[in-house]
Each structure stands twice: as C-alpha cells, then as structure tokens.
C-alpha cells in the first residue's frame with residue numbers, strides 16, 4: 271500500500287468499477303440503476319473515510335442537492351476509489367464528463383482558459399468535490415482540474431450519478447406522497463398540493479434527546495415545520511413555573527406548526543427526540559406558500575393546544591401523567607436548521 275505525502279494509506283485501483291471488492295453487491299435500489307453500476311458494500315473503515323471526505327463537500331452534504339440518507343447511502347455504495355499522481359489531469363476543460371469526484375486527500379487546482387491565458391479558479395486543499403456540473407447539466411467540462419500532489423479520490427460515474435439523483439428524486443417524491451396521504455393534517459389538500467409539498471420535504475434524523483425545537487425561540491427565516499416519519503417526540507413546556515412533558519408526538523403527526531400559524535410567535539414548547547427520530551422538514555417559506563389549504567386543520571390544532579395549555583395552567587399541582595424526569599437542555603442552540611442527513 272502506498273502512502274501519500276501526509277502519510278495516509280492509499281488504495282491503488284484502476285479508475286473503473288470494482289464489482290464486489292469487499293462484501294456483497296447490494297441489490298438495494300439497483301433495479302433502476304444502469305447495468306454498469308456496481309453497488310459495493312463498503313467496509314466500516316472505507317465508509318468512515320468517504321463520510322469524512324463528503325463532509326467537506328457542500329454538494330454532497332445536501333445543502334445543494336438535499337440528498338437524504340437513502341440517496342447518500344446509494345451514492346456511497348456506488349463510489350469507487352481512484353488514485354492520482356502529481357501533475358495528473360483528472361478533468362480536462364471542454365471534454366465530456368465521465369465521473370464526479372470527492373477528494374479524500376491531495377491538492378487539486380481548477381483552471382480555465384480565458385482568452386489565450388489559463389486562469390486559476392480554485393485550489394482544493396485535501397477536501398471538496400468537483401465534476402458535478404457536466405453530470406447534472408449534460409454540458410462539457412467547464413474547467414481543468416489537475417492534481418498538485420499525489421491524491422486519493424472517490425468517484426461516481428456519470429450514468430450512475432445521474433440515475434441515482436434523478437431516480438432518488440422520483441422515489442423520494444413517491445415515498446413522501448404516500449406518507450402525506452396518511453397524515454390527517456394534509457387530508458384537505460388536493461393530490462397536486464401534496465405533490466408540491468412532497469417535493470420540498472427534506473428528511474432529517476435526530477438521536478435520542480436531541481432538542482429539535484426550544485420553547486421561547488423566535489422564528490427565523492430558516493425555521494421549519496416537521497412531520498414525524500418514525501419515532502417519538504416529547505414536548506416539554508414550562509407551566510406555572512414548572513417544566514412538564516405536555517405531549518408526545520408520534521409517526522404521521524406534525525409539530526412546529528403553532529409558531530408558523532400564529533405568525534411570528536415564539537416556539538411554544540421544547541420538542542425533543544425520544545430515541546432515534548426521523549422527520550420530514552418543510553422550510554418556513556414552503557409552509558407559507560403551500561399550506562394555505564390546510565389552514566382550517568392547522569387552526570384547530572392551535573386552538574386545541576391553547577385549550578390544553580389553559581387546562582394545564584389551571585391545574586394546581588402536577589398531573590402525574592404529565593411529569594417525568596425532565597431532560598436537561600443543552601445551553602446552546604437547537605438542532606433546527608442544521609441536521610439534515
């Protein structure tokens with residue numbers, strides 16, 4: 271095994287698919303992928319290396335593409351390692367795109383011809399990703415990317431990349447539409463409304479005790495509305511100076527609607543993951559744009575919470591069923607806005 275300048279191990283492979291290199295070939299999701307795609311099970315060590323490499327890519331962390339955990343896993347399974355030598359051109363401007371690359375290690379310089387001179391665009395210092403534009407827009411490579419040191423990359427080929435993204439988007443929409451059809455809050459919506467909502471939902475996962483919303487937090491432009499896909503949310507609220515668990519929210523139910531419906535009110539309760547939780551989050555602007563037809567249902571929910579809170583406030587002592595060991599809230603912010611997978 272070779273070592274790069276910084277001493278990290280590099281795996282030498284040809285820049286092509288390596289079927290079944292480690293473990294079995296995963297059949298999951300493979301039916302809609304090109305026949306050339308090999309989904310290879312990655313070892314825990316490889317997964318860690320890929321995850322580390324992807325963390326530094328805005329594109330791959332989903333801020334750009336909004337990959338959910340399923341899409342992310344499929345991309346990881348289809349990745350194959352590529353090693354390059356110093357001076358090697360990984361991508362040539364003007365050529366047809368072959369692969370999308372995530373940097374594990376190495377320095378790479380992107381340049382472009384401007385007039386008769388080659389202009390430096392960007393230097394990737396051991397992290398980042400490149401090569402997505404030609405894949406997504408079916409256009410020639412917009413720049414040349416050359417290794418400045420020996421490097422290690424993870425690559426996804428063009429047709430796999432395209433079909434994972436396109437196919438995952440379709441499957442994700444269908445999955446979301448099915449979930450929405452089981453959620454009472456969406457019962458008044460038309461199929462078209464639901465399809466539009468399905469497209470803008472982003473899956474987020476939270477570990478046990480993660481604080482998703484915190485009572486008293488003001489709404490911001492990145493505030494969200496949440497649908498519980500799996501798991502349980504505990505809602506805690508200060509009532510008469512005492513912090514109590516006031517509600518549990520389960521699969522197919524929603525939370526975070528009160529502040530959005532009452533426009534500008536602070537979050538009315540802490541919403542905390544009980545065990546591992548998966549939610550579908552809807553951005554505030556999408557909520558305001560798309561949830562109009564659900565206004566009546568949402569207003570009823572808000573009225574029910576108001577009634578419940580009045581009842582709780584009138585209770586002289588703690589109701590046993592409403593109390594339990596209150597989880598300590600971390601000092602700093604909530605998970606809202608930054609924990610999509």
Ligand SMILES: Nc1ncnc2c1ncn2[C@@H]1O[C@@H]2COP(=O)(O)O[C@H]2[C@H]1O
Pocket residue numbers: 483505507516517524525526527528529530536537538539540541575576578579
């Ligand atoms: N008793 C309660 N009063 C108000 N909101 C509650 C209560 N119990 C649970 N919640 C949920 O907790 C969420 C916190 O954020 P929101 O106020 O936007 O919306 C709130 C409701 O979805």
